Amino acid sequence: MQFSEVIGQKTTIQRLKSLAQNNRLSHALLFLGKEGSGALPLANAFAQYLVCDQVAVRKVRQATLATPSLFGEEPSPADENVQMLPEDSCGRCPSCLKASGSVHPDIHYSYPVVALAKGDKPPISADYSSEWRSFTRQYPYANAYDWLQSIGAENRQGNITARECSEIIHKLSFKSFESGFKILIMWMPEYLGEQGNKLLKLIEEPPDDTLFFFVAEQEARILPTILSRTQLVRIPPIAPEAMEDALVNRAGVTPEKARPLAAVSEGNYREALSLLQHNDEDWQSMTREWLNAILKNGPVAVVRWVDEMSKFGREKQKQFLLYVNHLLEESIRLRIMGDAATPIPDNEVDFATRLNKLASISQQQAMIREIEQAAYLIERNAHGKMLFHALSIKIYHIIKHNSLILIA
Secondary structure (H helix, E strand, O other), rough: OHHHHOOOOOHHHHHHHHHHOOOOOOEEEEEEEOOOHHHHHHHHHHHHHOOOOOOOOHHHHHHOOOOOOOOOOOOHHHHOOOOOOOOOOOOOOOHHHHHOOOOOOOOEEEEEEEOOOOOOOOOOOHHHHHHHHHHHHHHOOHHHHHHHHHOOOOOOOOOOOHHHHHEEEEHOOOOOOOOOEEEEEEOHHHHHHHHHHHHHHHOOOOOEEEEEEEEEHHHOOOHHHOOOOOEEEEOOOOOOHHHHHHHHOOOOOOHHHHHHHHHHHHOOHHHHHHHHOOOOOOOHHHHHHHHHHHEEEEHHHHHHHHHHHOOHHHHHHHHHHHHHHHHHHHHHEEEEEEEHHHOHHHHHHHHHHHHHHHHHHHHHHHHHHHHHHHHHHHHHOOOOHHHHHHHHHHHHHHHHHHHOOOOO
16 A cells, blocks of 8 residues: 555654654554544555665665764764655555555564354464455455454454464564565554563564554553553544545545535544445434434334334444534534534534524533443444433433533
């Protein structure tokens, strides 16, 4: 993957190139970004950049390491020796072609896996290498749940095993085959338990030109012993303009549909594509029916609405909740900023205005918190019917009695 294939993230890309340019590249980088922000594509693009035959970063690094002359002359400052690197990998040389196909001999991958069959020895990433290549080619912005379901994990918990850690130590003990660099890209180190401590010595004292790229979503779930040994590269959510452009040019969405999708997805390209699959759903009508059932039509109407919602799959239920939160956020933005707010689609302005009459800002914020929590629980297989019943009761009390506002 080239940098040009990464959605947005121009500032982060420039920072990475600057680290390589000025010989300030740490041997262990942590690419930390929320789901759908492009942390894995960015790590892949940077790895391809480093091994590209036309970039030759390693030669530039060696050129910048000025050493004293045998005759006592002072070395020239390192910044005077810096050579300008290309803006991107060429995408055509043998190294780029191998890297883009995830088959470069000097780029290794580690990711959460599950046992192939009950009673098998602990699995390693190599057991799923062909599935990994196919998956990342098709879904570069997917999350760990998508990956584990694609390999038939179902309800089994994926992890990065102690045996995998031993394999990593073994692989990185060899010299590089082609590029001069050896790179390990570990996706989702959150799935690495205490067995990850086996890697500490290797991370702390790696062989020459060995690089670790840890690609994570939740900093708090990473082993502190590993976290403390990495240089943080924070990946922000994708900017709305870049998201719109990607939806139009990659997903074939019209500009009119791309704008609200970019707004609702909040910098998460995976979420935007998921929303696109359900774009024909009339979420606004469903929201109107839900609020009318809660506030006007009574418990029987709520039960009827919840029964209908429970027939949807978890993904649709989550999309609905995200859309409701999007409307609430638009309402707050409209209330505070008025005409200076980011343009809101015409069909949402009237609804947002009505929401502002229905609830205060503090009530709207309380509703957003409860709905976010509900979406989180949906992802973790909460019972849909029970969840929407409980959520409906909470929304009722927030609006009617101004309660639950202080609940985190």
